[in-house]
Amino acid sequence: MTNIGILGAGRVGTNLAGKLSAAGHHVTIGGRSPEDTAARTVGLDPRIAFADQRSTARTTDIVINATPGDSSLERLTDLRTELSGKILIDVSNATHDAADGLPGDLCYPGSSLAEKLQAALPDTHVVKTLNTMLFMVMTAPETLTTPPTAYLSGDDEHAKRTVTGLLGDLGWQPERIEDLGDITTARATEAMILAVPHILRRHGFKPIAVSLAR
Numbered sequence: 197m198t199n200i201g202i203l204g205a206g207r208v209g210t211n212l213a214g215k216l217s218a219a220g221h222h223v224t225i226g227g228r229s230p231e232d233t234a235a236r237t238v239g240l241d242p243r244i245a246f247a248d249q250r251s252t253a254r255t256t257d258i259v260i261n262a263t264p265g266d267s268s269l270e271r272l273t274d275l276r277t278e279l280s281g282k283i284l285i286d287v288s289n290a291t292h293d294a295a296d297g298l299p300g301d302l303c304y305p306g307s308s309l310a311e312k313l314q315a316a317l318p319d320t321h322v323v324k325t326l327n328t329m330l331f332m333v334m335t336a337p338e339t340l341t342t343p344p345t346a347y348l349s350g351d352d353e354h355a356k357r358t359v360t361g362l363l364g365d366l367g368w369q370p371e372r373i374e375d376l377g378d379i380t381t382a383r384a385t386e387a388m389i390l391a392v393p394h395i396l397r398r399h400g401f402k403p404i405a406v407s408l409a410r
């Protein structure tokens with residue numbers, strides 16, 4: 197059982213919270229207004245706790261960033277003390293919206309949010325994963341006809357092993373987890389998001405992942 201904090205209570209954050217709590221972890225969702233977040237997410241596993249984002253980062257052992265990626269760098273840098281010594285799992289996509297609200301351009305071309313976070317948080321182990329799929333696939337990879345891939349990027353091997361264990365709790369088989377290497381490899385998976393809006397426009401909001409075929 198791990199004490200997991202999830203920053204952001206959107207579709208990604210609540211979906212991950214439900215599955216990780218069901219797997220036996222102690223989950224706290226960090227929202228901007230914990231009471232509003234709790235009221236908005238009635239029906240979630242009642243064991244899930246709610247707190248503000250700073251308390252969530254301070255009181256948990258592994259923190260997942262499920263907040264908007266275009267403003268994550270400033271938000272998480274401000275939590276540097278609270279995140280010190282911990283694993284930060286970044287599942288966000290840092291993009292500027294296109295006119296229809298879907299992801300458009302990358303915020304950090306030639307780099308990545310994950311690299312920026314690692315540089316800003318040297319005492320934190322940043323691991324990038326799960327940003328290359330729609331939220332429902334993150335916790336139910338077995339539901340896709342073509343087996344999806346969960347990529348991993350991060351500098352710390354122990355942190356990546358820990359995250360691999362959590363991915364297992366979310367339903368990911370080891371052979372579908374692809375460790376790409378250090379944190380600079382996140383610029384590849386963050387760029388994969390650029391394919392997604394075109395697919396959604398053509399096929400609608402149906403479960404998809406950008407995966408590796410062999």
Ligand SMILES: NC(=O)c1ccc[n+]([C@@H]2O[C@H](COP(=O)([O-])OP(=O)(O)OC[C@H]3O[C@@H](n4cnc5c(N)ncnc54)[C@H](OP(=O)(O)O)[C@@H]3O)[C@@H](O)[C@H]2O)c1
Pocket residue numbers: 203204205206207208209226227228229233261262263264265266267271287288289290326327328329330331332
């Ligand atoms: N949706 C997907 O299928 C998908 C797939 C892959 C990756 N992602 C990435 O995962 C992240 C979360 O996506 P999402 O679709 O769940 O929803 P989202 O609309 O990006 O926001 C998630 C939550 O973050 C919090 N938040 C919003 N603005 C904030 C701010 N300025 N400061 C602090 N917290 C703020 C809100 O929670 P509170 O109101 O409780 O504070 C909100 O519900 C994004 O970076 C997205 O790019 C999404």
